[in-house]
Each structure stands twice: as structure tokens, then as C-alpha cells.
Amino acid sequence: MKRSWLKKIIGGLSLTSAMFVFQACYGTPQDFGLDLLIEGQVKAKTTGLPIKGIKVSVAQNMQYQITDENGNFSFYTEMMDKVKLEFADVDSVQNGTYANRDTVLTDLSEKVYLNILLENK
Amino acid sequence: MLLRLKKFVFRKFKNSAIKHHELNYLFWECTTRCNLNCLHCGSDCSKSSSFQDMPMADFLNAIDTIEKPSQNLMVVFTGGEPLLRNDIEVCGKELRKRGIKWSIVSNGHLYSEQRHNSLLNAGMGALTISLDGLKDSHNWLRNKEKSFDKVISAVELAATSNRLNFDVVTCVNQRNLKELSQLRELLIRRGVKAWRLFTIIPIGRAVKNSELLLTDRQFLELMNFIAECRKSNKINVKFSCEGYVGRYEPLVRDSYFFCRAGINIGSVLIDGSISACPNIDRSFSQGNIYKDKLYEVWQNKFEPFRNRQWNKVGQCKTCKEYKDCQGNGFHNWNGDMKNVFVCHNKKIENSRKYLN
Numbered sequence: 001m002k003r004s005w006l007k008k009i010i011g012g013l014s015l016t017s018a019m020f021v022f023q024a025c026y027g028t029p030q031d032f033g034l035d036l037l038i039e040g041q042v043k044a045k046t047t048g049l050p051i052k053g054i055k056v057s058v059a060q061n062m063q064y065q066i067t068d069e070n071g072n073f074s075f076y077t078e079m080m081d082k083v084k085l086e087f088a089d090v091d092s093v094q095n096g097t098y099a100n101r102d103t104v105l106t107d108l109s110e111k112v113y114l115n116i117l118l119e120n121k
Numbered sequence: 122m123l124l125r126l127k128k129f130v131f132r133k134f135k136n137s138a139i140k141h142h143e144l145n146y147l148f149w150e151c152t153t154r155c156n157l158n159c160l161h162c163g164s165d166c167s168k169s170s171s172f173q174d175m176p177m178a179d180f181l182n183a184i185d186t187i188e189k190p191s192q193n194l195m196v197v198f199t200g201g202e203p204l205l206r207n208d209i210e211v212c213g214k215e216l217r218k219r220g221i222k223w224s225i226v227s228n229g230h231l232y233s234e235q236r237h238n239s240l241l242n243a244g245m246g247a248l249t250i251s252l253d254g255l256k257d258s259h260n261w262l263r264n265k266e267k268s269f270d271k272v273i274s275a276v277e278l279a280a281t282s283n284r285l286n287f288d289v290v291t292c293v294n295q296r297n298l299k300e301l302s303q304l305r306e307l308l309i310r311r312g313v314k315a316w317r318l319f320t321i322i323p324i325g326r327a328v329k330n331s332e333l334l335l336t337d338r339q340f341l342e343l344m345n346f347i348a349e350c351r352k353s354n355k356i357n358v359k360f361s362c363e364g365y366v367g368r369y370e371p372l373v374r375d376s377y378f379f380c381r382a383g384i385n386i387g388s389v390l391i392d393g394s395i396s397a398c399p400n401i402d403r404s405f406s407q408g409n410i411y412k413d414k415l416y417e418v419w420q421n422k423f424e425p426f427r428n429r430q431w432n433k434v435g436q437c438k439t440c441k442e443y444k445d446c447q448g449n450g451f452h453n454w455n456g457d458m459k460n461v462f463v464c465h466n467k468k469i470e471n472s473r474k475y476l477n
Contacts, residue, residue, distance in 0.1 A: 022376070025361040025363040076242060077284065
């Protein structure tokens with residue numbers, strides 16, 4: 001519903017902007033949504049070493065990513081007023097055992113970089 | 122009077138858009154491999170699977186010829202079935218690094234929860250999935266048992282994302298025409314916000330199967346169905362931009378008909394050809410990324426797309442609607458180019474005459 005109003009407003013602003021409100025017959029709709037890129041690295045608080053296998057997920061959303069061997073993660077997600085990220089050790093004892101942690105991001109711009117430290121369990 | 126004024130203003134706007142011809146919608150026919158064998162194959166996509174997938178690096182090299190991509194430029198991955206490629210996400214991320222948005226047209230068969238997640242992570246912003254009727258008629262057109270169940274699962278997944286601008290498309294044919302009301306209810310129940318209907322034009326395999334094509338009266342029925350649906354806000358139903366529909370223009374779409382092929386829409390086809398929509402006759406190719414710079418071709422060629430006076434032939438020659446229609450959707454021109462393949466407006470007027 002919100003998107004439908006947005007389209008109408010964009011389409012009504014001027015002939016120039018109306019130019020962009022279209023889709024090809026066999027194509028997809030245009031992408032009007034705003035998103036943000038969240039990147040970062042997860043490390044162990046005690047050793048400072050990167051942690052592989054941590055599930056980084058957006059609360060109340062299906063999206064997640066698992067950190068790579070350098071503890072890195074990078075994904076786009078929907079832009080909201082605030083985004084709650086959950087860091088969870090989901091691979092049991094493999095790669096160590098760490099306590100879960102949540103982080104709430106506010107005042108978001110298009111790109112965010114996070115350094116996350118997890119404590120040992 | 123108001124309608125005339127609106128049409129006049131819209132014509133002015135079209136002329137301005139043609140003059141500026143900003144590239145803001147680029148199809149990439151990234152594969153012609155497909156996991157289905159649809160009855161209408163070749164009508165809206167290439168039916169040849171003899172080509173190798175184009176390497177991602179070749180496509181990105183072509184993209185990099187665009188000096189300042191428009192803020193609205195979007196790459197649309199199409200096929201074949203794009204999800205057969207495993208590097209869509211990598212390519213999508215590369216596009217986002219360049220400030221370019223991207224989307225996918227899919228038959229939904231490979232759209233699993235895992236793939237949904239990885240595509241969103243890579244910055245996909247829009248998605249179209251095909252659903253061609255209730256169970257039996259969908260499976261018939263897609264020529265595969267259980268296709269319906271897979272597509273419904275994909276539709277449900279896609280509908281969970283607020284980030285995605287997602288719609289369902291339906292190829293309307295003689296088998297599913299009477300099911301459209303039920304299909305609409307089904308989509309609403311599954312959380313779908315937008316539904317686009319189009320018809321099948323008689324090219325590819327569709328030539329030999331008259332059940333795929335709507336009669337003039339059935340086409341009018343479709344227009345009336347869409348116009349009626351648009352009175353409600355439950356789901357945004359519209360007719361695709363495949364053709365000019367005369368008196369139904371303000372009733373079945375958000376804006377008037379404007380075929381933007383070669384004006385705002387370009388494509389890189391499987392063999393590197395540079396054209397507009399992938400369903401356009403391949404003889405209209407304007408260059409090839411393996412010989413030419415994509416953006417130079419876009420800026421300096423595309424004359425037949427931007428000046429369509431050449432198609433004022435056959436029934437279009439004396440048609441009073443030409444200035445608003447300009448020869449219908451570009452993909453309706455193929456073969457000897459002596460006449461438009463399908464005139465949607467004529468179908469409407471024919472059946473109205475019959476009913477009167």
C-alpha cells in the first residue's frame with residue numbers, strides 16, 4: 001500500500017520523474033525500495049581473532065548470513081528506522097562457543113560497517 | 122476535453138522521453154537454458170538453448186562502458202531461467218557496487234528459501250514470478266506436473282519480503298480466462314500485492330496452438346475483467362504494456378501506453394547482441410558487446426526504435442490511433458514487417474462491433 005502511494009506521488013511530480021515509473025512488458029517492476037548495506041566482522045573478545053560460522057540475522061525477518069573464515073559478513077536489507085541484528089553461534093563447538101548478542105542500529109545511512117566482539121560462553 | 126488534454130500532454134512527454142532516451146532498464150539474457158518446456162516457449166523468450174551462458178565478466182565489461190549510469194538504471198536478469206546460474210548473486214553485488222539496481226524474472230521452480238535469502242542479501246530489489254492459472258491450467262501451459270505447487274511456494278516466499286517490489290504475471294489464454302477471478306482471490310490470500318496480465322502473441326510454439334491465443338471477444342472480456350478489478354484496492358491488477366488498447370487505456374493500466382523499447386529499455390542478449398526487449402525480432406539488433414561498446418550503441422544507434430515512422434504501413438498506415446499507438450508494442454513487428462502482427466485495439470473494436 002505504501003509503495004503504491006509512493007508510485008503515485010513519484011508519477012505525479014513531473015513529466016521527467018514519470019519517465020521512470022514503468023516496467024517492460026515481460027520484465028519486472030521497478031525497484032522503488034530503499035535498502036542498506038550492512039557489512040562487518042565478528043571477532044572473539046578474548047583473543048581478537050575472527051570467528052567463522054556466526055549467524056547474523058535481521059530480527060523479524062527471514063534474512064541471515066553466516067560469517068566466513070575471516071569473520072566477515074555483508075548483506076543488503078530493507079531500510080527501516082531501526083534494524084535489530086542478532087549474532088548467534090549456531091555451529092555448536094565447531095569454531096568455538098560464543099554467547100549470542102543483539103545490536104540495534106539507528107540513524108542509518110546507506111552503508112553501515114560493524115565490528116562485533118563476542119564473549120566466550 | 123480533459124481526456125484530449127491528457128493525451129496531448131502525454132504525447133509531449135513521450136517526445137521528450139524519446140529525445141533524451143535515458144537507459145534505465147537493461148535486460149540481460151544471461152542464459153537460454155531452462156528447466157521447463159512451456160507450450161508457449163519462444164513467444165516471450167528465446168527458445169534456443171544451444172548457447173553457452175554468457176560469462177559474467179563479459180556482461181560487466183559491457184556495463185562498465187556506461188560512464189554515468191542513470192540513478193534509476195536497473196538490470197533485469199532474464200532467460201531461459203536465470204536461477205539456473207549460480208553466479209547471479211555475485212553479479213548482483215557487482216552491479217550494486219556500481220550503483221545499479223537489479224531484479225529477476227523467474228518461473229519460480231528454483232526459488233527456494235535459501236535462494237530467496239541469498240538473492241536478498243545480494244541486493245535484489247524486484248522480482249517477477251509467472252503463475253499461469255489454477256493448478257491444472259498452469260501445469261498444462263508449463264508442461265510440467267507439480268509446477269503449480271513449486272510456483273505457489275515461491276510466490277509465498279517472495280510475498281514475505283517488504284524489501285522486494287514483487288509481482289506475479291499471468292499469460293492469459295483460453296484455458297485460464299474463466300479462472301481469473303479465482304486466481305485473483307488465491308493471490309490475495311497468498312499476500313501478493315501486484316498482478317500483471319498479458320496475452321500470448323502467435324510466435325514461437327504458440328503459433329501451432331490456437332488454445333493459447335484469445336479470440337477478439339475473449340480479449341475484450343479480459344479488458345473488462347482488469348477494469349473491474351482495478352476498482353478495488355485489494356491487489357493492483359494491470360494489463361502489461363504489450364499493446365495499445367484504445368478506449369481501455371485509462372482503465373487497465375497506471376499510465377497510458379508507451380512502448381519504451383529502445384527508448385528507455387535496452388538488452389544484452391545471449392550472443393552479445395545489443396537490442397531492446399528480448400522478445401523483439403532479433404533482426405533489430407543494433408550491435409554486439411563483443412565488437413561494440415554498449416553505451417556508444419545505446420547513444421548513437423537505435424534509430425528504428427526512436428523514430429517509428431517506418432511502421433506506418435499495413436493497417437497502421439491509415440489508422441486514426443497511430444499517434445497514440447505508434448505501431449503497438451515493438452515486439453509485434455517481425456517477419457516481413459509489412460504489417461503489425463497483433464493489433465490489440467482492433468481486437469477490442471472488432472468485438473465491440475459484434476456485440477453491438
